[in-house]
Amino acid sequence: MNIVENIALIKEVHNHLETSVAQDEAISYLKKIGLSNIAKFRISQCSEVEIFYVMIIRALMTKEKSIVIVRPFAITHFLIDIKTIIDTILVLNNNKNIFILDLIVNEAEYKKEDRCNIIK
Numbered sequence: 001m002n003i004v005e006n007i008a009l010i011k012e013v014h015n016h017l018e019t020s021v022a023q024d025e026a027i028s029y030l031k032k033i034g035l036s037n038i039a040k041f042r043i044s045q046c047s048e049v050e051i052f053y054v055m056i057i058r059a060l061m062t063k064e065k066s067i068v069i070v071r072p073f074a075i076t077h078f079l080i081d082i083k084t085i086i087d088t089i090l091v092l093n094n095n096k097n098i099f100i101l102d103l104i105v106n107e108a109e110y111k112k113e114d115r116c117n118i119i120k
Helices: 004-013 019-032 046-062 084-090 105-110
Strands: 066-070 099-104 117-119
Touching: 004 019, 004 046, 019 046, 019 084, 019 105, 046 066, 046 084
Parallel strands: 066 099, 099 117
Antiparallel strands: none
16 A cells, blocks of 8 residues: 555545545645655655654544544654744644644653643
């Protein structure tokens, strides 16, 4: 299964959307963040950051109203600047509540305006 098929599957199964419509929506999300080039890739061909963004897009395709990202530094080792991740998520997101939870050892990685909830 390629990336577009993987993302679109959420809408196809849960919303009974036609495959072509669901895949168009998936490609639209990828284009928003400049990743349309990975649309036909398999997961093994993607970088860690690309996989992370695919996971976010899949979560955005669900009916859930909130997304919780727990310990993003544990999920991805590429994180150098969490602000880039937050900015990209804001580009993708249009109607969901997104919460980032992390451990106090990573508190210094977040600026006050990044609004991460620290687990103590």
